[in-house]
Amino acid sequence: MIFNTFTKIIRLTPFGRGAVASTLLYGPDALEILQRHWTGQKLRVADQPLFGRFRLETIEQDEEIVVHISNRNEIEIHSHGGEMVVSAIESTLIQDGACSVSWQEFFCPNETQRELALRFLPFAPTERTAQILLDQYNGALDREYTEIETLKDEFIKQKRFDRLNENAKVGKHLVNPFRVVLAGASNAGKSSLFNAILGFQRSIVNVIAGTTRDVVSYQTALDGFPVTFYDTAGFRETQHELEQQGIERSRQSMNDADLLVWVIDLTVPENEQPNLPATENITENILFCFNKIDLIDSITLATWEKQTVAKNKLIVSATTGQGLETLLEHIIRRLIPNPPKPLEAVPLESDLNCSEQLFYR
Numbered sequence: 001m002i003f004n005t006f007t008k009i010i011r012l013t014p015f016g017r018g019a020v021a022s023t024l025l026y027g028p029d030a031l032e033i034l035q036r037h038w039t040g041q042k043l044r045v046a047d048q049p050l051f052g053r054f055r056l057e058t059i060e061q062d063e064e065i066v067v068h069i070s071n072r073n074e075i076e077i078h079s080h081g082g083e084m085v086v087s088a089i090e091s092t093l094i095q096d097g098a099c100s101v102s103w104q105e106f107f108c109p110n111e112t113q114r115e116l117a118l119r120f121l122p123f124a125p126t127e128r129t130a131q132i133l134l135d136q137y138n139g140a141l142d143r144e145y146t147e148i149e150t151l152k153d154e155f156i157k158q159k160r161f162d163r164l165n166e167n168a169k170v171g172k173h174l175v176n177p178f179r180v181v182l183a184g185a186s187n188a189g190k191s192s193l194f195n196a197i198l199g200f201q202r203s204i205v206n207v208i209a210g211t212t213r214d215v216v217s218y219q220t221a222l223d224g225f226p227v228t229f230y231d232t233a234g235f236r237e238t239q240h241e242l243e244q245q246g247i248e249r250s251r252q253s254m255n256d257a258d259l260l261v262w263v264i265d266l267t268v269p270e271n272e273q274p275n276l277p278a279t280e281n282i283t284e285n286i287l288f289c290f291n292k293i294d295l296i297d298s299i300t301l302a303t304w305e306k307q308t309v310a311k312n313k314l315i316v317s318a319t320t321g322q323g324l325e326t327l328l329e330h331i332i333r334r335l336i337p338n339p340p341k342p343l344e345a346v347p348l349e350s351d352l353n354c355s356e357q358l359f360y361r
């Protein structure tokens, strides 16, 4: 084995299954390293692809590959796209001292906002998030900084910075969805509400209390922004160990939530309702959602409507869908009170997780 930190292996195709995978071997010893595992056409710099076999030392098998050598330092290796084959090629090359780096590290070592936007763009789950990323790629943030620098009025300057901070919260969720957690007492109708929001029966609904035992999630989009909803186990006193574990998971999900929707069955008397558990995160990011309004008469409903005019209280029926649209409007307004306008600057962070993103239109 040689020690060679200058030769790098870069996966050019995404992780996961595919018909063909492309890996770049880049560095001063690229050709020499490849030669050790190669049988086939003579390796040389050529416009044409070269055909041969690569000895996968780590699993003691051969893989048919095609290589393209544009210069001695830069070799593209095209193999079957299965994860096992690509990993075996990588580990064989790593045994020879090459080091694996991500394409982001390789192509954009010190990313500017523009480069970040370009990196995230393929993972934008909606047209709206793609448009915001395109605006950043086209220099929205650089323009904003340049303009702010020229401002004389400190007050206006501060206002522009405040707006950037506000937009930075949105910037965190252009690829990674906001987390909205539905929690509350057993049988309050959390799973019914979750299904009604998503428009299909993702969660099991049952009249028996304690139906949901685990956290069930689903990603969708609200107003063009990615949101993952979480349905959780209901809170109640229980001796059942599995249910207790489920309740503990509910608590953890609440801690991680960007917004908590606390679901309440309004036909259950107040003194029988569980207390809202103390969580680290939830202080103001909460909506109280009184469910099952279809079960009350119109006079009682009118009283409820008056009682819930406060901005964090809502009434709905998961069964009939009444109040659902208003609930969704409130959720998105709480997550993004003042969404970025076209061409506005939205700061991006480099640590967004782009893997396994779903796509919505």
Ligand SMILES: Nc1nc2c(ncn2[C@@H]2O[C@H](COP(=O)(O)OP(=O)(O)OP(=O)(O)O)[C@@H](O)[C@H]2O)c(=O)[nH]1
Binding pocket: 185, 186, 187, 188, 189, 190, 191, 192, 193, 204, 205, 206, 207, 208, 209, 210, 211, 212, 213, 232, 233, 234, 235, 291, 292, 293, 294, 295, 316, 317, 318, 319, 320
């Ligand atoms: N009439 C009426 N019934 C509802 C409504 N929402 C839920 N239910 C019923 O209430 C019962 C419990 O509903 P679920 O959605 O399973 O309640 P949950 O909060 O998920 O319950 P757990 O998972 O056990 O914590 C079921 O029989 C539902 O059909 C509603 O808006 N109106």
Ligand SMILES: [Mg+2]
Binding pocket: 190, 191, 192, 203, 204, 205, 211, 212, 231, 232, 233, 234
């Ligand atoms: Mg449930």
